[in-house]
Amino acid sequence: MQVAVDGNVCQGHARCNALAPEIFELDDWGHAVAGEREVPTGHEEDAARAVRSCPEGALSIADAGSGTR
Ligand code: SF4
Numbered sequence: 001m002q003v004a005v006d007g008n009v010c011q012g013h014a015r016c017n018a019l020a021p022e023i024f025e026l027d028d029w030g031h032a033v034a035g036e037r038e039v040p041t042g043h044e045e046d047a048a049r050a051v052r053s054c055p056e057g058a059l060s061i062a063d064a065g066s067g068t069r
Helices: 015-019 044-053
Strands: 002-005 035-038 059-061
Touching: 002 044, 015 044, 044 059
Parallel strands: none
Antiparallel strands: 002 035, 002 059
16 A cells, blocks of 8 residues: 655645654655655554545545555
8 A cells, every 4th residue: 555645735734744653754844755655564544544634635545456454
């Protein structure tokens, strides 16, 4: 499972980092670091919750196919 951060949409609310700090790193301005990243095993639900919680819709599941739980 992968999640993607759209750096053009992210406004730096840092909610994703609060919900899943092991997945979403913040830059010096409090924006999530853009790009795709692998979700560590066992953190799939954290990733999905962060995607739902981003107020800007900047997050997406990049590879939902392998996310079997
Ligand atoms: S919650 Fe959304 S807008 Fe806020 S830092 Fe994360 S990706 Fe960016």
